[in-house]
Amino acid sequence: MSTLLEVSGISVTFDGFRAINNLSFNIGNAELRAIIGPNGAGKTTFMDIVTGKTRPDEGRVIWGEKNISLLKMSESQIARAGVGRKFQRPTVFEDQSVFDNLLMALKKERGPFDVLLYRRSAQDRDKVHALADEIGLSAELPRKAGELAHGQKQWLEIGMLLAQEPRLLLVDEPAAGMSPAEREHTTNLLKEAAKTRAVVVVEHDMEFVRRLDCKVTVFHEGSVLAEGSLDHVTANQEVIDVYLGR
């Protein structure tokens, strides 16, 4: 399996605190991966580095077949290259309709003049409707995103991610604040997405990770502690000590 994202030897320090310490991480083209780890293990910082929000002090982040370094690119360039990110809190544009939220995320030219002259085609509308179907928000399209329930906002954000057609999806705690039925729907969405692209899920909830049924990477103090199937890593004594056994 070819590698889509290769992170090697990155370190980052905030005011003397080493948030990421010589961390390496690879993911293939169509792979589902869960990242677990205690608070402060560097999970969110890792995502910040991949998406260009934080610059590492050292190390490499190599992307795609052409081995491009993501470190020299801005957030928006990285997003256009095909990295989509879902934040811990659902961040949708609350003042705008669900339809407009999805339309904005739809993979299109992103320049100001392209967007200014953009005319909505029937094809784009169908795409938005198909996406809304997938995330179960067809009935909510004309509503303002701010009126949605928490779980629905999470799905809308996942829908916006899918609309971007990213090759790599970074998802931060998708199941937070969801009911069991909503969790199951979310699991299915993520598993479905991982058939055609790489998906990285950061999650605290072990039950949710078990349901994802994928390879798991355990972070601890800014580096990888263990990697493998969930049963494999949960049997690891070090993992039990720092994370599970508390």
Added chain:
Amino acid sequence: MERSFFARNPSTLIFITILAVFTLGVTLLSEGLGVDVISTSMVKTLGKTLCLCLIAIAMDLVWGYCGILSLGHFAFFGLGGYMIGMWLMYERTKAIVVSATAGAPLPPTPQEIRDGIGTQIFGVVGGAEIPPIWYFADSLFAQLALVVLIPGLLALVFGWLAFRSRVTGVYLSILTQAMTLALSLYLFQNDSGLRGNNGLSGLQNLPGAENVPQSLISIYFLWASAAALALGYLLAAWIVGGKFGSVIRGIRDDEARVRFLGYHVEGYKLFVFTVTAIIAAIAGALYYPQAGIINPAEIAPIASIYLAVWVAIGGRGRLYGAVIGAAFVSLVSTWFTGGQAPDIPLGFYTVKWVDWWLVLLGLSFVAVTLFAPKGIGGLFDMLSGRLAPQRHGADLGPDQGSFREKEAEQ
């Protein structure tokens, strides 16, 4: 094919209709072309008000929609005024110099005319040389181009530097205010080449139209201002009506999220900042010939702060709100400060509105911000029944805006 532009923006048609009726009404009641009910100076005030509405639209675009609280748009407005003022003053003075030397036995050489103009215009600041920045002042076409180019370039360069460094929020406001203050202080200097604190005057006299009475010229400017306002409104409605509007409102609400969607946020901000600077400059170029005089005090930061107050009172984030705010507050302000409002004797103290108007304005600004953040424009939501649902009870979810208890029970 989607619905037409006007079907998607019904307020545009209503606005343009009201504007047309207003302009026609003023024309019919005017001194110049109508039944002489509205004086020429009142027509000029109304024409100027339309220009202020236009810059309010620009402010609403950049602040209400894109979230950039610029305290510098009156600098662009003033620059536009200066650019057109240079041509007006130069050509007018040239006509005076030429007519003054008409009786001389020898016709004046071009150099003599030029010297005469220099002495006339710059004598007041102790100079006679025409500064290099007046190079194009004898060409109306060139100065009209400069109305757009100079403020546009200034906005482009300033915006590029500011947005590229990711200066946002209140820091950006301070930066724009600093730019405005610097420009105004520079223009106050006598050797700035724009007559220092005297500014440019006599702008109401159009060269080549000496025989046209002011009562008619005021009407023409009213029409021009109304046309510019209508076009500006259409342009703004078109910009915010589509996906572009979606993106800039997204930038206003959550800049980082828009960035992670792959949009180059700085490019969008720069676009909006520059376009609104140009709109402001055009508004200024129409305003100052009606005002007759422009001086650096017009550019001072306080003017741009007033602009923000108008837009906030009118209702930001909606174009007609900005127009209502600018028209309402500036006309009321003219009424209060013009000495027409009756004083209120309290026995021990007499409230003179000329002094107390600013206090009243400040209080209304605070009141609007606290109690009616949608401004006057919010009243239209009541009419059209677009009220936000009443949401009582505690949040069910962990975030603001989630379903609340009572809604969930329904």
